Amino acid sequence: MDSHGGVPDLLGAWALGACDDDESARVEAHLTGCATCAAEANRLRVTAGWLALDGAVPPPVTLRDGVLAVARTRRAPNPLGALAAAYAAQVARLDGVLRALSAADWHRPDPRHATVDGIIAHLAANDARLAEDAGVPARPGTGGTARATWRAQADALVAGLVILAPDRPVRLAGRGAPQRAPVRDALVQRAFETWIHLDDVTVAVGRPLPPPPTGHIRHIADLAARLLPRAMVTTGTVHLVLHGPGGGEWTVDAGAGPEATIFADAVAFCRLVANRIAPDALRHTVHGDRPLAAATLRAAATLGCD
Amino acid sequence: MRLRDRLVAGDDTALTEVYDRWATLVHSLALRIVGDRGAAEDITQDVFVHVWERPESYDPARGPLRAWLSVVARSRALDWLRRGRVRARYQAISPPVTVEGPVDEALMSDIVAKAVRSAVADLPEPQRKAIRLAYFGGHTYREVARQLGIPEGTAKSRLRVALRTIADRLTADGIVDQ
Numbered sequence: 001m002d003s004h005g006g007v008p009d010l011l012g013a014w015a016l017g018a019c020d021d022d023e024s025a026r027v028e029a030h031l032t033g034c035a036t037c038a039a040e041a042n043r044l045r046v047t048a049g050w051l052a053l054d055g056a057v058p059p060p061v062t063l064r065d066g067v068l069a070v071a072r073t074r075r076a077p078n079p080l081g082a083l084a085a086a087y088a089a090q091v092a093r094l095d096g097v098l099r100a101l102s103a104a105d106w107h108r109p110d111p112r113h114a115t116v117d118g119i120i121a122h123l124a125a126n127d128a129r130l131a132e133d134a135g136v137p138a139r140p141g142t143g144g145t146a147r148a149t150w151r152a153q154a155d156a157l158v159a160g161l162v163i164l165a166p167d168r169p170v171r172l173a174g175r176g177a178p179q180r181a182p183v184r185d186a187l188v189q190r191a192f193e194t195w196i197h198l199d200d201v202t203v204a205v206g207r208p209l210p211p212p213p214t215g216h217i218r219h220i221a222d223l224a225a226r227l228l229p230r231a232m233v234t235t236g237t238v239h240l241v242l243h244g245p246g247g248g249e250w251t252v253d254a255g256a257g258p259e260a261t262i263f264a265d266a267v268a269f270c271r272l273v274a275n276r277i278a279p280d281a282l283r284h285t286v287h288g289d290r291p292l293a294a295a296t297l298r299a300a301a302t303l304g305c306d
Numbered sequence: 307m308r309l310r311d312r313l314v315a316g317d318d319t320a321l322t323e324v325y326d327r328w329a330t331l332v333h334s335l336a337l338r339i340v341g342d343r344g345a346a347e348d349i350t351q352d353v354f355v356h357v358w359e360r361p362e363s364y365d366p367a368r369g370p371l372r373a374w375l376s377v378v379a380r381s382r383a384l385d386w387l388r389r390g391r392v393r394a395r396y397q398a399i400s401p402p403v404t405v406e407g408p409v410d411e412a413l414m415s416d417i418v419a420k421a422v423r424s425a426v427a428d429l430p431e432p433q434r435k436a437i438r439l440a441y442f443g444g445h446t447y448r449e450v451a452r453q454l455g456i457p458e459g460t461a462k463s464r465l466r467v468a469l470r471t472i473a474d475r476l477t478a479d480g481i482v483d484q
Contacts (some may be wrong), residue, residue, distance in 0.1 A: 009459070012466025013447040017380060018440035020448070042369055044466075046482055047371035047473040051441055052335030053422040059333035059350050066324060067351045071321055071358040078316025085317045088307040158307065160316045 005030060007037055015044035084162040085186055086216045091154045093209070094198040098147045101205065106146075107206045112306055116204050119148050123197045124150035126173040126305060127157055131185055133171045136160030154194070161187055173305040179230070188223045191216055193305060196274040211267045217246025221266055224273045224303055225250035231299040236292040242266035252296065258289035262273040262296065272297065274304040309371060313361035321358045328372055329354070332379045338442050339383035340390075349382045384444040418481055425475035433468035440465055 007030040013019045014027045031038040098120070113119045124146070124180030129259045131138060131153060139156040161183055171178040172189055181189075195212050202208045211217065221242055228238075229252060236257035240250040247266040264272075264284035271277045279297040286293040312320035332353050337346035353375060357364070364374045426434060432454070439450045451461035475480040 009462050009466065012464075012469045013440065013462055014438065015469055016440045016465055017377065018445060018447045018450065018465065020446055041474050043482060044469045045369055046373050047469055047476060048441060049331075049370075050374035050418065050422050050476065050481070051420040051426070051472075052338065052379075053377060054426045055338055055423070056330055056334045056419045057337050058330040059347060063333075063347055063350060064329065067325060067329075067354050068318070068322060070351060071355045072318060074355055075316070075359050077318035081312060081315040081317025081418055082319045085307050085312050085319065184325070248383045 004037060005054060007034070008040070011037065011041050011044055015041060015048045078162065078185060079166045080162050080164070080184055083219065084158050085185040086219065087187050087194065090191045090194040090198065090212060090216070091151070091158065094194055094201070095151050097198060097209070105205045106185055106206070108173065110200055110204050112200070116201055119197050119200050119204070120146045120150050122306065123193065124153055126193060127153050127175065127190065130170060130190065130220045131157050131160065134164060134183065134186070135163060157190065175302065175305055179227070184229070185223055185304065188219045192220045192223070192270070192274070196304070199276065211245070214245045217266050217270060219246055220270045220273070221246060221248065222250065224270070224300060225252055227303050228252045228299060229254040231302055232295060233299070234292060234295040236260065236289060238262060238292060238296045240269070242269050258292050260286055260288035260290070260293040260296070262286055262293050269300070273300050275301045308366070310361055310364055310366055310433055313358065321354070324357060324371070325354050329373050332374065332375055335376060335379045336383045339380065339444065340386050349379060349386060352382055353379045373389045380441070387444060417479070421476055421479040421481055422472075426473055427474045428475075429468055429471060433471070436461060437468045
């Protein structure tokens with residue numbers, strides 16, 4: 001026997017699950033200390049995993065819904081899970097863009113935050129306020145760059161918020177007096193703000209990106225519709241009919257009064273909420289009370305946070 | 307966020323993604339081993355419910371999620387077979403029927419399924435037999451040796467050589483890392 005104790009001979013059988021328990025244990029013990037065998041073992045185990053496709057037979061389509069339903073009854077989904085994943089996806093997108101920036105790109109001008117560097121500092125500050133409010137421990141970034149600081153903080157937020165009770169009230173970011181809202185709204189808002197600043201950065205460096213996926217846009221529009229009544233100074237009922245990806249219909253009930261229906265593109269409406277599109281620049285049509293519709297759009301433009 | 311983190315966090319859209327990506331793999335493997343459609347569906351359900359209930363039992367350091375799903379699916383399918391064999395011993399029921407399922411056209415055009423099938427088909431017959439006995443038949447290499455009437459050492463090296471050959475082919479096709 002060589003210095004590998006006969007393990008290499010066993011690797012094929014091991015990867016196929018065809019060793020007895022003692023031998024499997026011996027192989028696995030050896031693998032923890034031998035990179036050469038571990039590399040081959042991993043490669044063979046991965047290959048064995050593909051063997052099922054030697055004769056691929058998909059399950060009946062009806063099985064899918066049944067499996068998902070049974071799974072959800074055995075362990076209830078966390079309503080924050082998908083929202084946290086949506087936020088994490090925006091964080092990853094922004095990080096990908098920042099990683100590719102040159103030193104000069106960081107100094108490119110931005111109308112609100114002076115430079116690209118300023119955008120990220122602002123975003124990190126808003127993230128930090130929520131982290132503090134929600135009791136999420138800070139995680140220092142390595143290297144001390146604006147990107148590292150923001151990224152470490154954002155990762156800590158994703159991990160820290162997802163385990164909180166979805167209804168726990170926290171402070172939303174915003175320009176006016178701080179509003180309190182459930183954690184789930186705060187997660188949507190983080191995803192939203194991260195996307196908008198990603199947009200700012202890509203505009204500043206001249207490399208625009210497509211908007212987030214449909215589901216994210218819908219969450220943002222939904223949050224805006226729910227925050228709108230508190231932001232409005234007039235009363236009435238407004239139907240928001242948003243089309244395009246992430247579209248849908250919402251009713252904003254701001255008390256007794258006239259009625260209006262606003263038709264607009266969902267992504268454009270989100271940009272209005274972020275105050276990246278001015279109310280009078282948003283392409284839209286109105287049925288019903290025009291002053292109420294105009295007041296609604298003005299209120300919507302105040303919901304964002306610079 | 308990695309799929310595992312999303313599963314641990316309770317994001318059920320991650321479960322849907324895992325199912326849509328790997329249900330055919332899991333189901334094919336289960337059906338191939340048990341040869342019974344109803345059982346293959348039950349096993350497929352068990353595997354994905356397990357992924358959802360206990361995502362932390364998957365250790366990413368030990369390989370991709372797909373490989374882990376195969377291990378879980380195979381072990382459940384073999385358990386089912388063993389229970390069946392015990393039943394058969396006492397009830398003398400007829401041996402399990404082998405089901406040759408219709409091969410899905412969409413999947414056949416799938417690059418991976420094609421590559422795997424052609425890599426297995428191109429193996430020398432003795433190697434292909436050994437692999438099938440071990441992986442789909444659930445036999446140890448010692449049992450494989452006995453069934454094929456060859457020394458245990460030969461069975462061991464046959465399995466390793468066969469699997470390496472398939473790995474090399476899948477590497478050339480860009481499916482398995484070097």
